Amino acid sequence: MRKNNRFCFNSIAILLSLSVSAFLTGCASSDKGVNGQVIVYNWGEYIDPETIRMFEEETGIKVIYDEFETNESMYPKVESGAVAYDIACPSDYMISRMIDNGMLSEINYDNMPNAKNNIGAQYYEQSRGFDPENKYAIPYCWGTVGILYNKTLVDEPITRWAQLWDEKYADDILMQDSVRDAFMVAEKLNGDSMNTLDLTELTAAKDLLIKQKPLVQAYVVDQVRDKMIGGEAAIGVIYSGEAIYTQKENPDLVYVIPEEGTNVWIDSWVILKNAPNKENAEKFIDFMCRADIALMNFDYITYSTPNVAARELIEDESIKYSEIAFPDLSQYDNLETYVYLGEDGDSLYNELWKEVKAH
Amino acid sequence: MKNAAKKIYIGLIILFLYAPIGTLMVLSLNASKTRAKWGGFSIKWYIALFQNEEILRALVNTLLIALLSSLVATMIGTIACIAMTGMKRQAKSILMGITNIPMLNADIVTGVSLMLLYISLGIRFGMGTILLSHITFNIPYVILSVMPRMKQLNPSTFEAALDLGSSHINAFFKVVFPDLLPGILSGFLMAFTMSLDDFIITHFTKGVGVDTLSTKIYTEIKKGIKPEMYALSSLIFVTVLTLLILINLSPDKKEKK
Numbered sequence: 300m301r302k303n304n305r306f307c308f309n310s311i312a313i314l315l316s317l318s319v320s321a322f323l324t325g326c327a328s329s330d331k332g333v334n335g336q337v338i339v340y341n342w343g344e345y346i347d348p349e350t351i352r353m354f355e356e357e358t359g360i361k362v363i364y365d366e367f368e369t370n371e372s373m374y375p376k377v378e379s380g381a382v383a384y385d386i387a388c389p390s391d392y393m394i395s396r397m398i399d400n401g402m403l404s405e406i407n408y409d410n411m412p413n414a415k416n417n418i419g420a421q422y423y424e425q426s427r428g429f430d431p432e433n434k435y436a437i438p439y440c441w442g443t444v445g446i447l448y449n450k451t452l453v454d455e456p457i458t459r460w461a462q463l464w465d466e467k468y469a470d471d472i473l474m475q476d477s478v479r480d481a482f483m484v485a486e487k488l489n490g491d492s493m494n495t496l497d498l499t500e501l502t503a504a505k506d507l508l509i510k511q512k513p514l515v516q517a518y519v520v521d522q523v524r525d526k527m528i529g530g531e532a533a534i535g536v537i538y539s540g541e542a543i544y545t546q547k548e549n550p551d552l553v554y555v556i557p558e559e560g561t562n563v564w565i566d567s568w569v570i571l572k573n574a575p576n577k578e579n580a581e582k583f584i585d586f587m588c589r590a591d592i593a594l595m596n597f598d599y600i601t602y603s604t605p606n607v608a609a610r611e612l613i614e615d616e617s618i619k620y621s622e623i624a625f626p627d628l629s630q631y632d633n634l635e636t637y638v639y640l641g642e643d644g645d646s647l648y649n650e651l652w653k654e655v656k657a658h
Numbered sequence: 659m660k661n662a663a664k665k666i667y668i669g670l671i672i673l674f675l676y677a678p679i680g681t682l683m684v685l686s687l688n689a690s691k692t693r694a695k696w697g698g699f700s701i702k703w704y705i706a707l708f709q710n711e712e713i714l715r716a717l718v719n720t721l722l723i724a725l726l727s728s729l730v731a732t733m734i735g736t737i738a739c740i741a742m743t744g745m746k747r748q749a750k751s752i753l754m755g756i757t758n759i760p761m762l763n764a765d766i767v768t769g770v771s772l773m774l775l776y777i778s779l780g781i782r783f784g785m786g787t788i789l790l791s792h793i794t795f796n797i798p799y800v801i802l803s804v805m806p807r808m809k810q811l812n813p814s815t816f817e818a819a820l821d822l823g824s825s826h827i828n829a830f831f832k833v834v835f836p837d838l839l840p841g842i843l844s845g846f847l848m849a850f851t852m853s854l855d856d857f858i859i860t861h862f863t864k865g866v867g868v869d870t871l872s873t874k875i876y877t878e879i880k881k882g883i884k885p886e887m888y889a890l891s892s893l894i895f896v897t898v899l900t901l902l903i904l905i906n907l908s909p910d911k912k913e914k915k
Contacts, residue, residue, distance in 0.1 A: 338866055343877025344884070348712065365866040366877035381773065381783050382866045521882050529694025548692055600881070 332361030337579035340365050340373065340387040342566070345440070346587075347599035354586050360579045377402065383573060385580040390566050392479070394436050395429035396639035397569065403435040404570045410581045411437070413588035421628050422605035425563055428636035436567035437584055438605040442539040443626060443634070444480060444562045447523070451551050452533035460488040460557045463534060464507075469514045473526060473535035476518035478652040479637055480562070481508060484536060487559045487633070494638045501651060508655045518656075527552055538564075540602035542623045554623045560633025565605070679895055686888035703889040710886055716874040717890065719785070720854060723870060727792035728849035734793070735800025735849075736842055739808045740834075754805075757798045768795060769862035776863065784865030791863040792853045799852055800845035807841030 332355060343366040351362050365384070367373040370393040377384055377397075389397065397403050408415045414437045422438045430436045448457045452471065463472055463484065475481055483493040485504035495501060516532050523535040528548045537545075542554035568584045570577060586592060593609035603624045604610060613619040628634060640648065686704070690697025707713060738757075742750050760768060772791045781787060811834065819829035857872035864873060875887055 340866075342880050343874075344881040363867040366869070366874075368877050368879045379773070379777060381777050384866070521879065524882065525692050525694045528692045531694070548690070548695060 333359035335576055335579055336361040336363055337576050337583050338363045338365070338382065338385045339583065340367060340377065340384045342366065342388060343368055345388065345566075345600060347595045350587070350592050350595050353592070354583060358579075358582055358586070360582065362583070377571065380573075383575050384571055385574040385576050386568055386570055386583060388439055388566055388568055390564055390637070391426075391429040392637035392639045394567060394569060398430065398435055399639060402572050404572045404574060404577065405434050406437060406570065407581065410578075411585040411588070413585045413590075417588050417590055417593065417606050417608040419605055419607040422565065425628060425634075425636060426565055426567065429565075429638055430567075436565075436569050437588065438565050438567045439587065440540070440600060440602040441563065441565040441605055442603050443556050444475075444483065444536065444538055444564070445542070445554055445556045446534060447527055447537040447542055447545060447552055447554050448534045449527065449530060449532075449549075449551050450553055452530070456553070456555075457534060458555055458558055460484050460559050463536075464488075464511050464514065466514060468533055470516050471533035472511075472515050473523050473532045474511075474515050474518050475523070475536045476520050478648050480536065481518070481652065481655070482648060483562050483637075484508075485511075487557070487561060490559070493562060493635050494640065496640060496644050496647070501647070505651045505655055509658045512655065512658060538602075539623055539626075540600070543618070543621065544601055546623075556626060556631070560631065560635065563628070563634045563636050565636065679891075682888050683892040683895070686885060686892045688885070691885060703885040704893075707886040707889045707893075712869070713871075713874065713886055713890060716869045716871050719868060720870040720872075723785070723788055723792055724850050724853040727789055727796055727853045728846050731793045731796030731849045732800050732842060732846045735797045735845060736804050736838065738797070738801055739804045742805070743808055743811075754801075757801050760795060761798045761802070765795075765856070765858040766862075769859040772859065773862040782865065783863065785868050787863045787865060788860055788868065788870070791859050792856065795856070795859060796849035796852060799848045800842075803845035803848055804838060804841040807838050811837055 337360055339362060341364070345366075346364075351364060354360070355362055365382070367376065370390050373387060373389060374393060374396070376382070377387060378400075394403070406414075418438055422441060423433050425441075426433060426436055426438060446457050446460070446463070450456075453468070462468070463474075474484070479493070482501075482504050485507040486493050486495060486500065488507065489500065489503055491497070491500045491504070517526075519526070523537045524541050524545055526532050527535050527537070528545050530549070530551075537554070539554065539556075542552075546552050546554070568587065570580045570584070574580050587596070588606060590606065590608035590612055593604050593606035594612045597604040597606075597609060597613070610619060610625065618624060685693055687699055687701065688695075688697055689700035689702065738753075742753055745753070769791075772787075772794065776783060776787050815833050815837075816829055819833045820826070824832065855872065857876065860870050861873055861876070864870070869877070871890070875883060878884060878887070
């Protein structure tokens with residue numbers, strides 16, 4: 300017993316000293332680069348790590364990279380000021396909320412030639428929905444929300460949201476389990492705006508969703524992808540960024556933008572108001588807008604890039620001219636982008652969504 | 659008949675416990691990225707895992723924090739137990755109550771309050787804040803497992819050692835400590851596992867660019883969890899399993915009465 304104890308002690312002592320030294324070296328390595336640092340807050344898996352390495356090498360700026368998983372979890376972290384981030388990459392409606400609360404700093408396009416020249420004008424145009432003068436946000440990734448269907452499991456092509464209410468597809472429909480995306484479908488079907496705060500329009504949307512509920516197989520988030528690939532459902536509401544990947548895995552799948560119109564989402568780079576390294580932040584964003592870098596990120600993330608110069612460099616013609624990845628936005632007049640609805644608006648939507656889910 | 663029912667029951671329990679892990683291990687060997695399709699047998703996710711610096715760094719962070727926090731918490735917790743035995747009854751029960759509250763408290767409350775505390779004190783978030791938080795929530799678990807052992811202790815042995823001319827410190831390490839050791843070890847292991855699988859408190863107190871495995875996996879939600887994580891989880895499971903088998907096979911078990 301005694302011998303055993305000594306062995307235990309020795310091993311604990313060794314482990315302790317090892318871990319202390321590892322801990323200290325770990326701290327030391329987070330030093331600043333030659334030209335300072337930049338702190339970036341981005342979605343998980345939303346950048347090719349290689350591009351960060353290249354940026355550090357070319358500029359001598361150390362990148363401290365942090366990841367978030369939802370807009371809602373990003374916001375309080377930035378707001379609390381526990382960490383002074385330089386750059387974040389929120390979605391449209393969250394950007395309008397941050398603009399409303401004076402959390403963003405204006406972009407100086409003179410310092411960012413790539414952002415000015417490489418990002419397509421139509422995407423800046425679309426951004427005006429949440430950033431009216433294009434003063435704060437530089438588009439990074441975008442896409443549409445649409446219907447993915449399995450052509451072997453349906454009788455006719457699906458082209459409209461209304462078909463998600465067709466009783467013959469009972470138990471074969473997957474809806475998005477998020478307030479705004481679910482209501483967007485019903486609101487567009489009713490011909491209303493997806494940013495409406497009109498109570499009659501909202502009640503109509505809610506009633507429609509309740510009516511659809513018995514037909515829905517499940518309200519899911521990222522399982523749509525796997526379920527559709529596996530043929531577990533016939534029709535699903537999905538983000539266009541996932542569509543190309545699912546089609547590669549299962550060629551029977553077809554992605555459509557519904558006739559009634561849909562949501563265009565844009566995740567954009569923004570520089571925060573109290574960013575300690577504003578100059579480095581401009582360099583970082585501009586670097587990400589360089590055509591070759593944007594292409595690397597497009598290959599890695601596979602979500603549509605607003606970078607026109609990068610799109611020119613895509614070699615695979617089927618992707619370069621893909622209707623899914625790069626639909627011509629000017630062909631549609633009923634596409635909208637989410638706008639922040641204010642606290643009251645948010646809680647109204649949540650309240651109604653709860654009624655739908657609890658029904 | 660009764661025996662068969664017993665076996666079926668045990669079998670069901672084991673099935674429900676291990677079927678998810680089994681599925682995960684099978685998927686980690688799937689060449690296709692999606693769970694919906696079997697793309698053939700492949701170990702490419704294991705290779706990718708060892709080339710993925712971010713995941714490996716998160717793994718190192720996790721182990722480091724678990725080890726350091728549980729060691730420190732074990733020391734503090736044990737010392738607290740010793741001090742508490744010398745206290746008056748009322749003071750002791752009040753202190754026990756105070757240490758029990760954080761365990762019953764929801765993790766998210768602990769996490770948010772620690773975050774607010776660090777902000778108001780102006781502490782920079784990083785590895786250090788995670789470590790501090792983990793030590794904090796680990797201490798009650800150590801006290802919980804050392805305290806019963808402490809109560810079983812016979813105070814006369816310590817006094818006898820003193821009577822025989824031993825110094826206080828010597829008497830503690832030679833007489834009291836060996837008796838406490840099982841409690842201390844189980845407290846350490848408990849603290850280690852609690853730290854290892856904590857997500858919420860880490861999420862609120864972590865600094866920029868520092869990730870543990872649980873927070874790293876969580877950030878992958880938007881794009882779907884990568885199969886490398888399946889591979890890593892399988893490896894961790896197999897390691898723990900072999901360790902447990904080795905410990906249970908070790909000969910010193912027979913020496914015990």
